[in-house]
Amino acid sequence: MSNRMEVSRRTFLQASLAAGGGLLLGFELGPAAHAEAASAASDTGFEPNAWLSIADDGTVTVRVASSEMGQGVMTAIPMLVAEELDANWKHVRAEFAPVDPAYTNPRLRSQATGGSTAVRGFWTSVREAGAAAREMLLAAAAQTWAVDVGECRTDAGKVVHTASGRSLEYGALVATAAVQPLPELLFLKDPTEFTLVGQSLPRLDTPAKTDGSAVFGQDVRLPGMLTATVLRCPVFGGKLRRFDAQAAKRIAGVREVLQISSGIAVVADGFWPANLGRDALSVEWDEGPGAELDDDIIRNQFRGAVTGGRVVRNDGDAEAMLAAAADALKAVYEVPFLAHACMEPMNATADVRKDGCDIWAPTQGQTATQQTAMKLTGLPAEKVRVHTTFLGGGFGRRSEVDFIADAVEISIAVGRPVKVIWTREDDIQHDFYRPATYNELAAVLGKNGLPQAWIHRIAGPSILARRFPDRVRDAADFTNIEGAANIPYAIPNVRVSYAMVNPGVPVGFWRSVGSSQNAFITECFLDELAAAAGKDPVEYRRALLVGHPRHENVLELAARKSGWGSPLPPGRYRGIAVAESFASFVAQVAEVSVDAQQGIRVHRVVCAVDCGVTVNPGIIEAQMESGIVYGLTAALKGQITIDRGRVRQSNFNDYPMLTIAEMPSVEVHILPSREDPGGVGEPGTPPIAPAVANAVFAATGRPVRRLPVRL
Amino acid sequence: MVSLIVNGESRKLDIEPSTPLLWALRDALALTGTKYGCGIALCGACTVLVEGQPARACVTPVSSVAGKRITTIEGLSRTGGHAVQRAWVAEDVPQCGFCQSGQILSAVALLERNPDPTDADINAAMSVVLCRCGTYQRIRRAIRVAAADKAAAERS
Ligand code: FES
Ligand code: FES
Numbered sequence: 093m094s095n096r097m098e099v100s101r102r103t104f105l106q107a108s109l110a111a112g113g114g115l116l117l118g119f120e121l122g123p124a125a126h127a128e129a130a131s132a133a134s135d136t137g138f139e140p141n142a143w144l145s146i147a148d149d150g151t152v153t154v155r156v157a158s159s160e161m162g163q164g165v166m167t168a169i170p171m172l173v174a175e176e177l178d179a180n181w182k183h184v185r186a187e188f189a190p191v192d193p194a195y196t197n198p199r200l201r202s203q204a205t206g207g208s209t210a211v212r213g214f215w216t217s218v219r220e221a222g223a224a225a226r227e228m229l230l231a232a233a234a235q236t237w238a239v240d241v242g243e244c245r246t247d248a249g250k251v252v253h254t255a256s257g258r259s260l261e262y263g264a265l266v267a268t269a270a271v272q273p274l275p276e277l278l279f280l281k282d283p284t285e286f287t288l289v290g291q292s293l294p295r296l297d298t299p300a301k302t303d304g305s306a307v308f309g310q311d312v313r314l315p316g317m318l319t320a321t322v323l324r325c326p327v328f329g330g331k332l333r334r335f336d337a338q339a340a341k342r343i344a345g346v347r348e349v350l351q352i353s354s355g356i357a358v359v360a361d362g363f364w365p366a367n368l369g370r371d372a373l374s375v376e377w378d379e380g381p382g383a384e385l386d387d388d389i390i391r392n393q394f395r396g397a398v399t400g401g402r403v404v405r406n407d408g409d410a411e412a413m414l415a416a417a418a419d420a421l422k423a424v425y426e427v428p429f430l431a432h433a434c435m436e437p438m439n440a441t442a443d444v445r446k447d448g449c450d451i452w453a454p455t456q457g458q459t460a461t462q463q464t465a466m467k468l469t470g471l472p473a474e475k476v477r478v479h480t481t482f483l484g485g486g487f488g489r490r491s492e493v494d495f496i497a498d499a500v501e502i503s504i505a506v507g508r509p510v511k512v513i514w515t516r517e518d519d520i521q522h523d524f525y526r527p528a529t530y531n532e533l534a535a536v537l538g539k540n541g542l543p544q545a546w547i548h549r550i551a552g553p554s555i556l557a558r559r560f561p562d563r564v565r566d567a568a569d570f571t572n573i574e575g576a577a578n579i580p581y582a583i584p585n586v587r588v589s590y591a592m593v594n595p596g597v598p599v600g601f602w603r604s605v606g607s608s609q610n611a612f613i614t615e616c617f618l619d620e621l622a623a624a625a626g627k628d629p630v631e632y633r634r635a636l637l638v639g640h641p642r643h644e645n646v647l648e649l650a651a652r653k654s655g656w657g658s659p660l661p662p663g664r665y666r667g668i669a670v671a672e673s674f675a676s677f678v679a680q681v682a683e684v685s686v687d688a689q690q691g692i693r694v695h696r697v698v699c700a701v702d703c704g705v706t707v708n709p710g711i712i713e714a715q716m717e718s719g720i721v722y723g724l725t726a727a728l729k730g731q732i733t734i735d736r737g738r739v740r741q742s743n744f745n746d747y748p749m750l751t752i753a754e755m756p757s758v759e760v761h762i763l764p765s766r767e768d769p770g771g772v773g774e775p776g777t778p779p780i781a782p783a784v785a786n787a788v789f790a791a792t793g794r795p796v797r798r799l800p801v802r803l
Numbered sequence: 804m805v806s807l808i809v810n811g812e813s814r815k816l817d818i819e820p821s822t823p824l825l826w827a828l829r830d831a832l833a834l835t836g837t838k839y840g841c842g843i844a845l846c847g848a849c850t851v852l853v854e855g856q857p858a859r860a861c862v863t864p865v866s867s868v869a870g871k872r873i874t875t876i877e878g879l880s881r882t883g884g885h886a887v888q889r890a891w892v893a894e895d896v897p898q899c900g901f902c903q904s905g906q907i908l909s910a911v912a913l914l915e916r917n918p919d920p921t922d923a924d925i926n927a928a929m930s931v932v933l934c935r936c937g938t939y940q941r942i943r944r945a946i947r948v949a950a951a952d953k954a955a956a957e958r959s
Contacts, residue, residue, distance in 0.1 A: 319830070
């Protein structure tokens with residue numbers, strides 16, 4: 093045990109015999125919660141907020157607080173628990189946790205999934221839960237055999253008495269384990285002792301996702317349930333003036349038509365009549381002043397504000413250098429609004445009764461869902477239960493609660509369980525979009541060709557101004573500047589500013605958030621500088637990444653694995669980009685061909701990632717591929733445009749997705765690391781757009797300063 | 804009344820004949836493995852097999868498939884043991900999983916008519932099924948695994 097690490101903070105644990113005769117363990121996360129929980133424990137006796145339970149047949153059930161939206165958290169978290177528990181992985185199951193303060197992600201201060209924080213947030217606490225259970229199982233076996241606990245060890249779901257070779261399965265020990273005193277000290281394994289963590293264990297949710305049995309929000313069915321669709325004003329900020337539901341009500345299966353906050357709800361026996369009913373509504377909207385809005389107006393607002401932004405980083409005196417320079421390089425970079433387009437359109441099911449409320453939802457925010465329902469129903473927290481389903485994609489969109497509010501309001505009105513289903517058109521046209529931004533960049537190169545001054549002025553809408561206004565500091569929203577204010581390059585004079593302009597298009601968190609656009613802007617401008625200096629992009633970055641070994645290592649690995657500098661087939665070009673986001677470091681090389689007829693084709697992507705400790709390489713690889721496809725779709729195709737206050741796009745015909753035929757071959761190389769875990773759900777996205785754009789720049793000699801990339 | 808043969812069983816539905824098959828399956832028959840993704844034949848999430856051929860259930864009026872054999876993901880095998888499903892598990896293909904019923908059924912139909920598809924064949928057959936999570940590379944691998952598996956099974 094010498095190389096085990098003692099847990100610095102004594103975790104509060106509570107053990108009790110589960111209803112089925114198993115061992116149930118729960119614990120509170122923060123030291124502040126200790127006292128409260130300890131006193132609560134003495135009179136409640138049984139804590140339902142358990143991280144794991146062990147049944148007498150040996151099944152280990154891990155409750156996962158984070159939402160499973162494809163990123164593999166339903167496997168990664170159980171792996172952490174099982175590692176410290178020394179569980180037999182074959183006996184490990186996962187289920188979604190209910191909503192409860194015990195499941196707060198400490199990084200988000202909410203029970204929520206986002207910001208690539210699941211493993212990072214629960215890294216210590218869920219391993220402690222496993223370790224504590226293990227200690228109690230050891231004590232139980234020692235007691236059973238009347239031997240010293242020091243003579244026992246655990247091994248893949250069993251306790252073994254080393255001297256005699258006797259062993260007992262965990263399942264046989266649960267009753268005795270549940271009455272053991274809570275361990276005073278916990279020991280966590282040193283990473284070199286990991287046997288499960290670091291392995292590409294198959295995902296626990298794969299079987300259910302290949303036989304149709306996985307229940308997504310869309311699939312929830314309850315006795316007596318009705319299905320609703322909602323017609324919303326196409327113009328942002330518009331209001332309902334009047335509507336006529338007569339024709340809608342004549343459609344067989346339509347039960348009710350009613351007004352809710354977001355529009356007009358048509359409630360029916362199933363989706364199809366609800367949808368037909370919605371089509372049959374005649375409505376008059378008060379479109380309001382938002383009806384004037386279009387892309388040109390928005391762009392002009394950005395341009396008018398861009399020089400007057402708040403300075404968020406100011407090293408040296410970049411402006412003075414720029415003013416004095418005769419040959420500064422300048423460029424304007426622009427990115428469009430983007431919809432999330434989760435494969436499963438928004439939906440939620442609510443059953444609001446006098447005595448309580450149940451919500452079934454594919455949500456990234458259990459706490460926010462509960463609070464939304466509490467506000468609308470007036471019920472206290474303990475009466476509002478949230479049942480998280482599988483999410484057919486999340487990407488930040490499902491951290492919102494608009495679809496939850498729809499379901500709760502309609503269920504209140506009709507007094508029955510109601511599932512609200514958004515159409516794809518609703519989903520595209522009533523999203524919270526990735527902010528469009530307008531960026532002025534300028535740089536002054538020194539004699540050695542390296543930048544001496546770097547100026548980046550950003551104008552665009554703020555996500556936090558709506559979502560978390562108290563986190564907007566001094567008119568600066570960190571989500572707009574991440575990936576821009578923290579560029580790692582050794583440049584003596586750097587000035588980054590942000591001008592908040594909120595034209596009225598709702599914006600929200602979109603996979604990798606600010607880095608989704610800022611990596612494109614900064615990494616492409618850097619390639620412009622390298623070209624101006626006549627330097628190779630990899631060499632140029634290498635020279636500037638002083639004191640940033642993690643950036644440099646992924647850069648070198650991606651360059652090496654891609655054969656950077658080696659000849660390519662005619663017509664192929666490479667581009668590289670590196671970005672840090674969510675405590676992970678990713679470099680990508682894209683191999684691209686450009687053809688007037690065929691457009692841009694991305695043939696190959698080599699991705700190098702340092703995400704700290706590797707929990708599950710197979711999942712990391714999948715997440716890198718996933719982030720690349722998400723970012724590539726945006727880079728090549730993604731664009732939401734605004735006309736007369738509404739979104740022009742409506743479905744996959746005009747907001748197209750990458751197809752398998754357009755999928756490049758992707759190679760992922762994971763850098764071994766002992767650092768704390770970084771995120772993996774998002775960091776694959778930022779570098780792909782600049783890697784592709786830089787390859788196009790290499791091919792055409794014309795910098796790409798706007799997305800989506802056009803020739 | 805519309806009569807359907809779904810996963811080998813005859814089902815009679817009291818339903819508007821113009822209702823898309825998708826909603827007949829999901830709402831009337833509680834077969835929710837078939838997904839709604841776009842409603843206008845653009846995403847493939849609703850793919851089912853009609854007489855073995857992939858069809859977009861969201862634009863297929865239920866009356867048009869009366870009496871025809873319809874296979875949904877739930878009916879592909881009793882135990883999830885179809886060669887394509889096994890390959891999907893072996894390659895750990897799904898991420899969010901939402902598109903995967905459509906992917907699997909499309910792959911089943913592809914391998915039925917073309918046991919040894921080239922990359923181009925895979926592209927042609929599978930491009931109609933979108934995956935927002937980007938599982939395409941693993942889908943391609945899994946199709947190869949399933950093809951090899953079926954070939955081996957036929958030899959033995
Ligand atoms: S739902 Fe039928 S193709 Fe998209
Ligand atoms: S696995 Fe999520 S859409 Fe394909």
